[in-house]
Amino acid sequence: MSASTKNSFLQIHPDDNVLVALQDLPKGQVIEWNDSQIVLKEDIRAKHKFFITDLNVDDEVLMYGVLVGKATTPILKGGLMTTDNIHHASQDYGFRDINYQWQKPDVSAFANRTFNGYHRKDGRVGTANYWLFVPTVFCENRNLDVIKESLYHTLGYTVTDKYRLFTDQLLTAFNEGESIASFQPDSLSALQPAKNRVFKNVDGIKFLNHQGGCGGTRQDSALLSNLLAAYADHPNVAGITVLSLGCQHLQTQDLLNDVKKRNPAFDKNILIFEQQQSQSEEQLIKAAILKTFVGLTEINKIERAPAPLSALCVGVKCGGSDGFSGISANPSVGYTSDLLVALGAKVLLAEFPELCGAEQNIIDRCVDKPTADKFIRLMQEYDAQAHAVGSGFHMNPSPGNIKDGLITDAIKSTGAAKKAGTSPVVDVLDYTEPVTKPGLSLVCTPGNDVEATTGKAASGATLILFTTGLGTPTGNPVCPVIKVATNTELATRMGDIIDIDTGAIIRGEKTIEEMGIEILEYCIRAASGEVTPKAVLLNQDDFIPWKRGVSL
16 A cells, blocks of 8 residues: 555545545644645544545545545535545446566565464364354254353353353342442453363354244255355364254255265264254253263364464454554555465455445456456346345445445445455355365455355355454354454454554554564464454354345
8 A cells, every 4th residue: 555644644545635634633724735735624533534636526536546436516625525525436347457466475484384273184274173053944043042051151161251240249239238320340350261161172162043944035045055054064163063943944954965065075073953853842952962062072182283374264354444444454454365375375355345446456356357257247246236126335334434434335445455455366256155266265245244254254264354443243153253453542442352453553653564464473373272362252153144135
């Protein structure tokens, strides 16, 4: 990223006709810029943009060196960018055979580095060792909840006991006649990994509660089956318990067929329990717990062992984005992505609605025309589907995004695309398609945080780097999610969910490259089980299947 900074503002690309405020700037302040002066016409809050030239109606607004909007009213130099004076616009795109040349980063410092992962018989390496519970239909969700309550507390996977302690203290105060309105609990300890875990080499028992499997279309059930098969086959999963009702659209055999179709060499232990063939609900639950317990004793024998960094598969995601996302956290993660690709690892970029405006850059980086054509087709089909119901990618920014400086979808998307670095695009994957090629692959998912992370894990991500400027508690059941804050204020205020702070870039204390290296170091430690990301500590196991409807 080319940038010129005067400490309080930034031009991201030399072609841009807007500057980004790095701190609050008052109305009337004189900005020295390119041997001229800009008088701010109004207060400019940090993360927001102001114009360096006068604009007329329909004049183009440029950020990141590309079209991100057009003026809807005359705008004076020094004026604030708002939803009232510009609207979304992005350039047309198409395949151009430009022979893209990538300048690889220097990875000599990481050339012989390894991480300690779980080696699977098919050659893949997990960053965690999980047992997975899968319901084929929503009717089994309650049984999963009962089993989860039992296994978590007995086997030491409950990490939120401090809130139980708080409730106990509150109840004691109530019973002793204290005023609850003025109740002050004893200091609660910081969240830590459970220390009473019975199976030391089993990192967790995970549950994929969902609302599908029956009642919708057969196509919905088929897509859900592919998704559940992908999770069963995931490198971080060592064993699976399947709970079925029996009469639902998604039959157990369909799921098993999809597992084998996805991976003919699949050899993990799958336990099947069908409620309509059981003697009673109690018998079903006891049998599931008993046989799963036996399975846990077996996968507990698997131990971490060194693996090359090329065995990593890292998804990159953003959510709760702000006006600093495309300046600090996203380009830092992008540099990490480039390091990983240069080391022979796999990187996954998803969220197709958040590539709107960045399409041409992505297309130009595709290794061949078929790869570019698949991306173009998926983007156009998705956008057309959104327009058919009166929406569109341009409606992607949330109220929180807009409030913190992301005025159009093209602004949000071009900043979001920075997470993918600059390496070539080697493959384009539709939803639930597995990643097979080293390098950067695109995965078709919505921008919705949980739907996107759900899809990214389905394609094989064994870690996810998740950038946020506003804060979000999103996690994933089988793929550890690492939260990267765009600004220090967020990292401090929501430190219980943030793992890495890139705010030093905004202050000019660190470069994007330095921060990208720090993020890779954290990934290596997380992949080795040496540090536990906050989303994992908090059991933030979010899972939402995408039905291929309109979701931005």
